[in-house]
Amino acid sequence: MVFLAPALTTAFSALQLAVGRYLLYGAVACALLLPLWPALRAQVDRRAWLALAGLSLLGNLVYFVFLAMAVHWAGGAAAALIVGMVPVVVAAVDARRPTALPLRQLAPALCLCVLGSLLVAWAALGHGAGAAGDAGKDIGQRVLGLLCALAALAAWSGYSIANVVWMRRYPHLSGHAWSLLTGVATGAIAVLLLPLALWLGPLGQSQGQWLHFAGICALLAVGASVLGNACWNRATRSLPLSLGGQLIVFETLFALLYGFIWQQRGPTLLELLAIALLVGGVVLAAQAHARWEKIHG
Template identity: 45%
Template sequence: MHHPAEHHNLGKGIACGIGAGALWGLVFLAPELIRNFTPLEMAGGRYVLYGLFAAAMVAPRWRILSHTVTLRTWWTLNWLSFAGNTAYYILLSSAVKNGGITSTTLVIGFLPVLVTLVGSRDKGALPFRQLLPSILLCLTGAGCIGWQALHTHVQTVARAPLFGLLCAVAALGSWTLYAVGNSRALVRQRHFSAHDWNLLTGLATGAQNSVLLPLALILDTTPHSMGQWRNFALVSAAVALLASLGGNALWNRMNQLLPLTLVGQMILFETLFSLCYGFLWEQRLPTGAEALAFGCVVLGVLLCVHAHRKPTTQAVGRSIA
């Protein structure tokens, strides 16, 4: 016997996580599409538009929302916006531009391990031993991608591999801080819907980047053609709409449905989709090591889901006995 409502939430939460990963994976392609612009400009353009889109969507409901948003809420939104959006995207863009898509994806692939480890310390979380198989599979998958990155032509396109690696590691730390902080903030702020929290995050992020973008434009002395500016605007708008508005909304909804230990595993889908987009961009099929990595990632998520379902079933069995 099962708790149908709980299993329904589990399935719905996983579906939201997969959707968020599919949309977030696009951000790994964006730096390749507009390589003539700096990471500061990429972050500024994306997030100023994210803020404008969010402002337009939140305006009809602002009178109601304004009564529930306190100074403490704005403080939380601002540091989460900086860690998970502004700083993360600047670091990620720098990592992709200097180290390449694959090596960056490898480092970011360790996010699930870090978030799951932190989540395992939460009250009522699954014991670490039950999460260990999925974590080991995640590490195996990341190792396969890393081995492939070091032994193929992909690494040769890197401009500054060491600097790219450092940026990727810093991005990993920044987004881990965001993932854990955002998940716990949503638990405390249950009076906000996932959609409203996303729009408020957009307002905070847009405000930060309205200062960053003019500075980035002043610092960049590279001349750009009208065509390059058009591409910059289109890519920034697409990433703002799809990854920031769409992806963040799905991610926040997932956070309300799943425990942090399972939230960590859902980040793997961003890695999977970013690799798929990378293959399409490079016009090639995955190698044996990359295919093995895919298998490890999928199996790891399935094991983690199974571990989270077992306690529910066992608890029901004990209550019937």
């Protein structure tokens, strides 16, 4: 949904969308954390809060602001393509560890993911500017959008790696608790950014537009942030880093699915081929990890 939300809230800036989403995320996280806090208080030290603040800034606010600008300026397909390269970046970084699955054994899976992502972008952009919602964008806007997508890729890759590292330092905290603590930290940062978002953002929205905006922010806060982060934290704690990175390819697939629903059309044959390549890459990666774990324990 994070790829579709910017297209549904064009009357608001990327920073306003990020601040709105994370204010609500912080509020919901606080409410859910209250009954758990007496048991967690002694387990969350100052170092954990500083880590959570850094992770929140990088993986939530910075990432989502750049992603929203990329969708506005380059279109959802291009943004999904570039952010969909997270598996390549994460696997390449993780392969440097002596005990990790070597990059050469992941190469077939990574090649399929890269090829599938390229076909996704080609198919979506070739479907027509009107269908993709990119009409009226000049080359300068597209270049800025692609640069923003690259920045979002860097932010999310860095977050994916750092989040796993910090979660392993606090194994007594569940993935759900870590997600709620991240929400509290993100909400606090969003409060600080609220005056800036209102000052720099566009003016003159109607009451109906604000209600629509609030609904989208609430959907993102509960669905993508509270539930999505809890599932992601559980997955990355249970899986090797490079395999967890591979699974982010499903974000690209769902970005396409919701995009098709929004555009009221089905995928073309080329798009179906791209989806098959992306899923095939994940399956090959899972098989490679299964073989590696069987041999090396």
